[in-house]
Amino acid sequence: MPEKELIVVGELNVDLILNNIDGFPKIxxxxxxxxxxxxxxxxxxxxxxxxxxxxVDTTFCGKVGNDMFGEVVLKELKNKNVCTDHIxxxxxxxxxxxxxMSYAEDRANVTYCGAMELLTIDDIPWEDIKNFKHFHLSNxxxxxxxxxxxxxxxxxxxxxxxxxxxxxxxxxxxxxxxDYRECxxxxxxxxxxxxxxxxxxxxxxxDEALEAVKPFANxxxxxxxxKGSVGIEDDTQMEVSSFTNPxxxxxxxxxxxxxxxxxxxxxxxxxLQECLTYGNLMGALNTxxxxxxxxxxxxxxxxxxxxxxxxVAI
Ligand SMILES: Nc1ncnc2c1ncn2[C@@H]1O[C@H](COP(=O)(O)OP(=O)(O)O)[C@@H](O)[C@H]1O
Ligand SMILES: [Mg+2]
Numbered sequence: 001m002p003e004k005e006l007i008v009v010g011e012l013n014v015d016l017i018l019n020n021i022d023g024f025p026k027i028x029x030x031x032x033x034x035x036x037x038x039x040x041x042x043x044x045x046x047x048x049x050x051x052x053x054x055x056v057d058t059t060f061c062g063k064v065g066n067d068m069f070g071e072v073v074l075k076e077l078k079n080k081n082v083c084t085d086h087i088x089x090x091x092x093x094x095x096x097x098x099x100x101m102s103y104a105e106d107r108a109n110v111t112y113c114g115a116m117e118l119l120t121i122d123d124i125p126w127e128d129i130k131n132f133k134h135f136h137l138s139n140x141x142x143x144x145x146x147x148x149x150x151x152x153x154x155x156x157x158x159x160x161x162x163x164x165x166x167x168x169x170x171x172x173x174x175x176x177x178x179d180y181r182e183c184x185x186x187x188x189x190x191x192x193x194x195x196x197x198x199x200x201x202x203x204x205x206x207d208e209a210l211e212a213v214k215p216f217a218n219x220x221x222x223x224x225x226x227k228g229s230v231g232i233e234d235d236t237q238m239e240v241s242s243f244t245n246p247x248x249x250x251x252x253x254x255x256x257x258x259x260x261x262x263x264x265x266x267x268x269x270x271x272l273q274e275c276l277t278y279g280n281l282m283g284a285l286n287t288x289x290x291x292x293x294x295x296x297x298x299x300x301x302x303x304x305x306x307x308x309x310x311x312v313a314i
Pocket of ligand 2: 256
């Protein structure tokens with residue numbers, strides 16, 4: 001029996017978030033921000049950190065630079081109880097960073113990918129992989145070193161006898177060069193949101209997109225923001241409503257927290273309905289605090305917050 005529960009393979013970066021900015025930046029001028037935060041960024045790291053905070057035994061495989069931001073990433077992950085033994089540092093590339101210019105209605109992001117682009121199939125600890133119960137990969141399009149081998153990676157992981165999940169995330173180049181017909185048969189749980197699945201399949205409705213993907217997918221967990229989520233497995237399709245958050249702060253990382261919750265239940269052998277419901281609950285909890293990890297510290301605190309905010313016993 002595997003001793004360890006979850007391995008997450010993905011990108012690592014810090015987020016430098018500028019708030020209360022006095023207008024929009026213009027070339028040749030300078031404007032001021034009233035507030036700044038340096039936090040753990042990247043969807044894969046948020047998924048791993050929150051799964052660990054929910055009590056899942058979690059290991060991360062990724063790459064940072066040999067620099068101060070790399071130290072910030074490692075420290076934050078260790079603080080959240082994520083095993084960092086399979087994170088390596090590059091001497092040639094610096095740690096990735098996203099500069100987030102946050103305005104009331106929306107955000108403008110600039111990302112430097114850096115060391116995350118160097119992660120390849122050879123960095124995955126193949127010798128160790130059979131000791132995990134589940135493998136999750138996130139943010140496919142921005143990981144140039146992983147992209148070309150994506151089907152081989154999932155095929156090899158399945159051959160090791162463990163379960164798998166994939167969250168592609170958005171393609172910043174909007175090319176959607178991912179062969180879902182070839183890869184999804186090796187993915188146990190495919191976890192897109194509505195915009196992503198339509199862009200990937202070049203369709204204009206979610207129903208058409210699901211029809212295009214279904215013949216190749218195993219379980220699909222479709223995220224639908226404040227509406228909740230839909231699960232598809234064999235001939236079953238079910239919709240599970242979201243939990244209403246009375247004090248919405250922001251939705252940064254909600255999809256990653258949904259993934260953490262869903263996969264926690266999936267590893268534990270939960271039914272599709274249980275996985276979707278717990279995913280929705282963790283997605284909603286994510287929206288009660290700023291950023292992607294603010295609401296997730298320990299299983300005890302999560303239990304208490306879920307009881308007081310949503311009146312749900314877990
Ligand atoms: N405003 C919200 N209120 C309640 N739950 C939410 C809200 N936004 C997101 N969620 C929950 O989080 C999940 C993931 O969020 P979503 O925004 O769909 O993902 P992504 O970040 O990948 O686009 C949703 O399926 C839902 O369960
Ligand atoms: Mg997402």
